[in-house]
Amino acid sequence: MADQVLHDRLFLLDGSSLAFRAFFALPESISTQAGQPTNALFGLSQMLLKLVAEYRPACIVCAWDAREKTFRDELYDQYKAQRPSMPDPLSAQWDLLPELMEGFGVINLVKPGYEADDILGTLAEEAKRQGTRSVVVTGDRDAMQIVDDDIWVMSTGRGVTDVKIYTPAAVLERVGVTPVQIPDYIALKGDTSDNIPGVPGIGEKTAAQLLQQFGSVDDLYRRLDEVKSDKRRALLKEHEDAARLSLQLATMVCDVPLEHDLVEVVTTCGYRLPVEQVDAVFERFEFRNLRRRLREITGEAAVPEAAPSGVSGSLVRLAAEPDV
Secondary structure, three states: OOHHHOOEEEEEEEEEHHHHHHHHHHHOOOOOOOOEEHHHHHHHHHHHHHHHHHHHOOOOEEEEEEEEOOOOOOOOOOOOOOOOOOOOOHHHHHHHHHHHHHOOOOEEEOOOOOOOHHHHHHHHHHHHOOOOOOEEEEHHHHHHHOOOOOEEEEEEEOOOOOOOEEOHHHHHHHOOOOOHHHHHHHHHHHHOOOOOOOOOOOOHHHHHHHHHOOOOHHHHHOHHHOOOOOHHHHHHHHHHHHHHHHHHOOOOOOOOOOHHHHHHHHOOOOOOHHHHHHHHHHHHHHOOHHHHHHHHHOOOOOOOOOOOOOOOOOOOHHHHHHOO
């Protein structure tokens, strides 16, 4: 797919997902001379340079998971409960990640009670209503559920800069269901990464086949007697509550309350790379190779205008959240 197809779109980054992906994709030995771990910072820097150089975004927003429990934790106390604690070398970088984004002129957002992908889904839907196309950049394939002609997903692969673009046709080809069926798909097969239970005994292939036949979890249970396999029908009946709970957990919230002026800014801001700011960030973290790459990309151009005043910062909180 030609990069030009993605030019001048709103780019929406799932910071939490991408940070973990970068940390585990790169050696923990990457650090400053003083011993500050920087592998996650380095990986995100690589990704940001790639986005700016190849896709020319109209604006870049990065959302982060809130520290507080979300409504999904209230629904299911085992949601993501199996995940190990954050590795110490990543924890040592965590508060620096929004600062890195700020150095690139990226708008940082967090909303207590919601996850990053809920914020991104809300912004993508609102941008679409205002005539702006967007690209959601994430390592989580759950975001495929909001893909349509105006909202595409850029999924990171083995490394942070190895990406695949998901259009509606690409989602169907990859998973076997349409984007709007992704929550139903997860509800049936479950998701071990988020500890979403699903229906035991229903895997990816069977979940796709059931949705191709019935369309949705609701329609499947309304027509459960049409499931030919006695064993499968019994499993679905026994675990109906788990399937319906899983559907709630897997569905992105696309109506997170956002300030109107913020939505207007991110759909009209006109992103330009703040070259000197980025160079200063790279110097601080001793990213010598990335400093050379920055000069190659920009030709050491003069500093463009800064990001819109009032919305860029270490972390923009969309509602009160305790500082730590």
